Amino acid sequence: MQYRKDKKGNDISLLGYGCMRFTKKGGSVDLDKAEKELGAAIEAGVNYLDTAYIYPGNEAAVGELLQRLNCRDRVYIASKLPHYMMKSVQGAERLFQEELKRLRTDHIDYYLMHMLTDTATWQKLLDMGLDSWIKGKLESGQIRNIGFSYHGSSGMFCKLAEAYDWDFCQIQYNYMDEHSQAGVEGLRFAHERGLPVIIMEPLRGGRLVDLLPKSAKELFERDPEGRTPAELAFKWLYDQPEVTCVLSGMNSIEMVEENIRLAERCGAGCMTDSDHELLGRVQEEIRRSVKIGCTGCGYCMPCPKGVDIPGTFRCYNAMYSEGKASGRRDYLQCTVMRKDPSSASQCISCGKCAAHCPQGIPIPDRLREASKELETVRYKAAKWAVGVFKLW
Numbered sequence: 580m581q582y583r584k585d586k587k588g589n590d591i592s593l594l595g596y597g598c599m600r601f602t603k604k605g606g607s608v609d610l611d612k613a614e615k616e617l618g619a620a621i622e623a624g625v626n627y628l629d630t631a632y633i634y635p636g637n638e639a640a641v642g643e644l645l646q647r648l649n650c651r652d653r654v655y656i657a658s659k660l661p662h663y664m665m666k667s668v669q670g671a672e673r674l675f676q677e678e679l680k681r682l683r684t685d686h687i688d689y690y691l692m693h694m695l696t697d698t699a700t701w702q703k704l705l706d707m708g709l710d711s712w713i714k715g716k717l718e719s720g721q722i723r724n725i726g727f728s729y730h731g732s733s734g735m736f737c738k739l740a741e742a743y744d745w746d747f748c749q750i751q752y753n754y755m756d757e758h759s760q761a762g763v764e765g766l767r768f769a770h771e772r773g774l775p776v777i778i779m780e781p782l783r784g785g786r787l788v789d790l791l792p793k794s795a796k797e798l799f800e801r802d803p804e805g806r807t808p809a810e811l812a813f814k815w816l817y818d819q820p821e822v823t824c825v826l827s828g829m830n831s832i833e834m835v836e837e838n839i840r841l842a843e844r845c846g847a848g849c850m851t852d853s854d855h856e857l858l859g860r861v862q863e864e865i866r867r868s869v870k871i872g873c874t875g876c877g878y879c880m881p882c883p884k885g886v887d888i889p890g891t892f893r894c895y896n897a898m899y900s901e902g903k904a905s906g907r908r909d910y911l912q913c914t915v916m917r918k919d920p921s922s923a924s925q926c927i928s929c930g931k932c933a934a935h936c937p938q939g940i941p942i943p944d945r946l947r948e949a950s951k952e953l954e955t956v957r958y959k960a961a962k963w964a965v966g967v968f969k970l971w
Contacts, residue, residue, distance in 0.1 A: 580592050580593065580594070580623060580624025580625065580839070580842055580843060581593040581842060581843065581846055582624075583775075583822075583823045583824065584775075584823075585724065585746070585747060585775045585823065586724070586746050586747060586773055586774065586775055587724070587746070589655075590626075591626065591627050591655065591775070591823055591824045592624055592625045592626045592627055592824065592842070593817060593824060593825065593842045593846070594620075594625055594824070594825060594827060594838055594839065594841075594842035595625065595627035595628070595629055595657075595777065595824040595825060595826040595827070596617060596620050596625050596627065596628045596629065596826070596827070596829060597629050597779065597826035597827055597828040597829070598617075598628055598629060598630045598634070598637055598640070598641050598828075599629070599630065599631070599634045599637055599828055600828030600829070600830050601613045601637070601640060601830060602830045607636055607640075608636055608637070608640035610640060610643060610644065610647075612830075613640065613644055613830075614644055614647055614648065615832065616829060616830065616831065616832055616834075616835050617644050617648065618648050619832060619835050619836070619839075620829065620835050620839065621648065621650055621653060621654060623835075623839045623843075624839075625654075625839070625842075626653060626654045626655055627654070627655050627657060627689075627777075627824050627826075628641060628654055628655065628656055628657065629657045629658075629749075629777070629779075629826050630656070630657070630658050630659075630682075631658055631659040631661075631693055632658065632659060632660065632661045632664075632674060632677075632678055632693070633659075633661050633664075633693070638658060638678055638681035638682050639681045639682075641656065641681075641682060642681050642682040642683035642684065643683070645682075645683065645684075646683055651683075651684060655688035655689055656682060656684065656687055656688050656689070657687070657688065657689035657690070657691065657749075657777070658678055658682065658687050658689075658690060658691070659690070659691040659692070659693035659728060660674060660675065660690065660691070660692055660693060661674065661693050662692055662693065662695070662700075662704055662709075663693075663694070663916065666707075667707055668707055668708045668709060668711075668712045671709060671712055672712065675687075675716070675721075679721070685721065686720055686721050686722065686723060687721070687722055687723070688723045688724060689723070689724045689726060689746075689747060689777075690716075690722045690723075690724065690725055690726070691725075691726045691727055691728045691749060692704070692726070692727040692728070693728055694728060694729070694730060694912070694916055695727040695728065695729060695739060696729070696730065696731050696735070696913075696916055696917035697731070697735050697739070697917045697918055697919065698735070698738050698739055698742050699917075699918040699919060700917060700918050701727075701739060701742055701743070703918065710743075713725050724746035724747055725745060725746050726745050726746055726747040726748050726749065726777075727739060727745060727748055727749070728748070728749040728750075728779070729748065729749065729750050729751075729760075729761055729765075730751055730760060730909075730912050730913050731760065731761070731887070731890070731913055731917075732759075732760075732761075732877070732880070732887060732889065732890060733760070733761050733762045733764040733765040733768075733877070734877070734880070734881075736750065736760075736761040736765040736768070736769075737764070737765060737768045740765070740768060740769050740772065740774060741772075745774060746774075746775075747774060747775040747776070747777060747823070748769055748774055748775075748776055748777070749776070749777040749778075749779055750765060750766065750769075750776060750777075750778065750779070751778075751779050751780040752766060752776075752778045752779075752780070752781070752816070752822075753778075753780060753781050753782065753783055753787060753812060753815075753816070754787070754811075754812060754815045754858060754862065755783065755787065755862070755865060756780075756783075756893075758875035759875040759889055759890065759893045760890075760893075762875070766819070766821045766822070767821055769821070770820075770821035775823040775824075776821060776822060776823050777823060777824045777826065778816055778822055778823075778824065778825045778826060779826050781812055781813060781816055781825050781826070781827065782808075782809060782812050782827075783901065783905075784828075784905070785828075786901040786902075786905060787808060787809075787812050788807075788808040788809050788812075790900070790901050790902060790905075791808060791861070791864075791865065792864050792865060792867070792868045792900070794864045794867070795808075795861045795864040795865055796808075798857065798860055798861055798864065799861075802857065804853065806854075806857065807837075808861075809837065809838075809841075810837075810841060811854060811857060811858055811861070813825065813827075813838070813841045813842075813845065814841065814845050814849055814850055814854060815850060815854075815858060817841070817842070817845040817846055817847070817849055818845070818846075818847060818848060818849050818850040819847070820847040825842075865900055868899060868900045869896035869899060869900055870895055870896055870898075870899050870948075871892045871895060871896060871940060871945050871949075872940065873888075873889060873892035873893070873896070873940060875889045875892075875893065877889055878935045878936060879932035879933075879935055879936050879942055880932075882921075882925075882926070882931075882932060883929060883931065884925045884926060884927055884929075885919055885920070885921050885925060886921055886922065886923055886925050886926050886946065887913060887914055887921035888932055888942060888946070890910075890913045890914065890921065891910065891914070891921075891922075891923045891946060891949050891950075891953070892945065892949065893909075894906045894907070894909045894910035894913065894949075894953060895910075895945075895948075895949040895952065895953060897909055898952060898953070903952075906953065907953055907955065907957075907958065910953045910958070911958055911961055915958070915961055915962045915965050916965060920962060920965075920966070922950070922954060922962065923946040923947075923949050923950040923953065923954065924950045924954055926943055926946045926947070926950075928943040929943075930943060
């Protein structure tokens with residue numbers, strides 16, 4: 580296993596274990612199966628385990644598995660504070676103590692503000708005194724490193740990265756999100772400031788494997804080097820020295836073994852000319868299936884009404900390249916769970932964005948199209964609930 584350093588000089592395994600996707604059996608985690616898979620990963624050197632308060636039954640499963648395997652001192656636990664569920668510092672303390680109990684530990688090594696989407700939300704948390712609470716936890720050792728996980732645009736990510744003395748961060752990043760979400764711009768911004776970056780969704784929830792267009796799958800089937808979709812996606816990430824750790828939701832021994840093999844032999848500079856050529860062809864086939872030819876350059880931003888234009892188009896395209904549920908879920912996450920919503924329906928057709936679009940996209944027209952398909956009844960109900968109950 581290869582390792583990269585965190586801000587304090589600790590070694591983090593290049594491959595991390597995303598525990599959210601443990602196999603379920605009868606609605607609960609299949610602990611016997613997960614024990615074998617997690618145990619094999621840890622024996623191979625994986626030492627970073629990612630979970631969260633809101634993953635049903637997941638923290639408790641991680642706690643029991645680490646007790647069964649008797650290896651708490653060999654791994655780092657990363658979990659997350661659901662700040663959108665609390666109204667005060669006392670609420671944060673209650674949630675944190677519940678997490679410690681679930682995880683059967685006296686400290687959390689890497690603790691994140693879960694889905695911190697904008698600086699206004701962070702300021703709200705500071706105003707309620709969360710910074711003093713964090714400082715106390717760091718001093719006591721109950722939290723060893725503090726960070727945040729993020730879904731949103733690169734511009735806001737960079738502002739959040741500078742808004743506090745973070746120890747690390749976590750972003751969605753893969754070869755189809757290179758210029759969306761925090762993107763390569765956010766990755767490099769964080770790295771330049773000494774901020775370790777944990778990568779989530781390296782395969783977009785498996786969609787860069789199972790839901791590739793038929794034409795892209797055929798490229799791999801005909802590949803004389805026998806590369807797989809997962810292999811190419813992980814190599815692309817490991818090739819970048821700014822990446823600290825890549826999370827994978829492993830739920831089979833075969834998946835654990837393949838991912839370990841890649842993490843042992845792939846590192847900075849591992850991508851060959853042949854790899855880049857194949858990746859470019861795969862990306863082109865994926866783009867052929869999209870609805871709108873947006874490159875995510877951001878020249879259309881900022882929108883005077885706060886619409887996340889590149890984010891909307893990314894999610895709209897995902898509906899057709901990866902499935903409607905996937906695109907709508909990402910859209911809900913990126914536009915509603917924040918102090919200031921950024922929905923496509925907020926567009927007033929001023930035309931400012933279209934005038935700056937290098938691709939010549941009639942943006943207001945396309946936003947109306949996207950809004951009709953993305954903003955379902957369920958979406959509108961969620962947006963209303965977030966606004967009324969201030970879940971952000």
